[in-house]
Amino acid sequence: MLIRIVSAPCVSAYLNLDHHFVELGEVAAHLRDRAGHEVRVVDGVLPEVTWDTVVEEALHATGLVVLHVTLDNTLETARTIRLLRQLSPGTRIALYGRGAYHLRRLFQRTDADWIVLEQDWEPALAEIAAQVAAGAEPGPVPGTLTRTAGTWTRGPAGVRLAGDWELPALDLLPVAGYARLPADESYPGREPERELAVGLSRGCDSYCGYCPIPDVMGRHEYFRTGLDTLAGYLRAARESHGYTAVSLFGANFTAHRDYVHDFCARVGTPRTGVTWKCVTSHAELDPPLLGEMAAAGCTRVAVGVESLLPDGRNRFSGRVGAERLADLGAWCAAEGILLICFVMVGLPGQTRHEVAVTLDTVRAAGAVPRPMTYVDYRRLAAAEDFADVFWANRKTVSEPFGRGILSMRDTALAVHSWERWLDTVGPADGRPSDERPSAAPRRPAL
Structure with missing residues (x-):
């Protein structure tokens, strides 16, 4: 059976291609390579993918269409559902992704057949595909909401893949189009590179009020197995597509030190020819581990600082303070x-x-800030209209899904151009007018 995976066309406020490699590429690979279906991916993040493209797909759709829902394309996904119902009324429609999870209440007002709520998404989508291929009426599927005779039913708990999930299917993704898109972030001294992403972990053991990962992906972080397979995949991606770097998609790369040692030995640049980046927590980092990671090809580490109080303490318990940040x-x-x-x-x-x-503290530590707008994702579930979700994007503004006291202009300017915003902050805000730290970090505390 041919399965169309469609991410509806939209104008992205925050373009992070990691999500497309992982959420589209890994799901497509599972449905093709494990479930045995023919798969076509239509990714509306590319400017050449228009509504005419969606109409063309809808006119020829049979069987199952899987809609990838982000927080950028929720309104467009609702339109796509309507198009499919009008142009191909017999087609079954399944929704998955972060937008589907957060906005399930709104999507239950549409004519979709399934809303996948729990990661791992792949087993649920494979079970849905099996039902459609067998010509069966929609029935409850683990980890989903299923619409039967106009009533939505919650299925049993979702199925976990226990770290054994597919790598992004580069032959199914529009990788040539991705290469033409401008990078969302630029960093000092960044060399030109071609970067892909792979999911290295899913879920998170921490439960922070400002992060959607534990809700969407689960409250336990579990890591990819098959590191030799990953190394071979990266070598092949370099040879076939010219990729020189990989972003390791996951919440806390260094959560388990033995896993880091294993990764560095088996997936390091000496074995793959590909450098790598990761996200982690400050707590597990120290000079010996960073030295090992650097020797294995790590070029960038990202950590959550969130917000520092004037006395250098972090607003959040367990997060990095100013002194530790300078060391790091x-x-x-x-x-x-x-x-x-x-x-x-x-x-x-x-x-x-x-x-x-x-x-200022981040810059003084020799690091690069990456500001993002705070969004209360749990309040997002109360959205009354798909159009409202525009305001819940970390590159737009926070109202009505944030509760901050900063003006919308302050918030937007700090996120879009933090250096320009700092120039507007002075003595009236409690910051000395000559406070523009640019000194090198202090010596490490070994």
């Missing part, structure tokens, strides 16, 4: 690793001074 910046610099720091803007009660302190 020095350790990374000594190994030639670029340190990226995620900063939340618009948190409840967060002042202009607090944001400025955070950005």
Whole structure:
């Protein structure tokens, strides 16, 4: 059976291609290579994918269409469902993705047949495909909501793949189109490179109020197995498509030190010819581990700083403080690793001074801030209209899904151009007018 996986065309506010490699590429590979279906991917993140493209697919759709739902394309996904019902009324429609999870209440007002809620998404979609291929009426599927005779029914708990999930199917993704898209972020000294992403872990053991990962992916982080297979895949991706770097998609790469040792030995650049980047927590990082990672080809590490108080403490328990951040910046610099720091803007009660302190401290540590707008994802479930979701994107503004006291203009400017925003903060906000730290990080505390 031919399965069309469609990510509806939209104008992205925040373009992160990691999601497309992982959420589209890994799902497509599973449905083809494990479930045995023919798969076509239509990714509306590309400007050449228009509504005419969607209409053409809808006119020829039979069997099953799987719609990938992001927080950018929720309104467009609702339109796609309507198009499919009008142009191909016998086609079954399944929804999955972060947008499907957060906005299930809104999508239950549409004519979709299934809403996949739990990762791993792949077993649920494979079971849905099996039902459609057999000509069966929609029935409850683990990890989903199923619409039968106009009533939605929650299925049993979803099935886990236990770290054994597919790698992105590069032959099914529009990788040539991805290469033409501008990078969402640029970093000092960044060399030209062609980067793909693979999912290295799913879920997260921490439960932070500003992060959707534990809700969407599960409250336990589990890691990809088959590292030799991953190494071979990266070598092949370099030879076939010219990829020189890989982003390891996951919440906390260094959560288990033995796993890091194993990864560095089996998937490091000496074996693949591909450098790599990761996201992790500051707590597990130290000079010996960073040295090992650098020797294995790690060029960039990102950690969550979120927000620092004027006295250097972090607003959140367990997050990095100013002193530790200075050490971490020095350790990374000594190994030639670029340190990226995620900063939340618009948190409840967060002042202009607090944001400025955070950005100044990150810069003084020799790191690069990456500010993002705070969104209360749990409030997002109360959205009354698909169009409202535009305001819940980390590159737009926070209202009505954030509770911060910063103005919308402050929030947007700090996220889009944090250096320009810092120039607007001075003594009236409690920040000395000459406070523009640019010094090298202090010596590491070994």
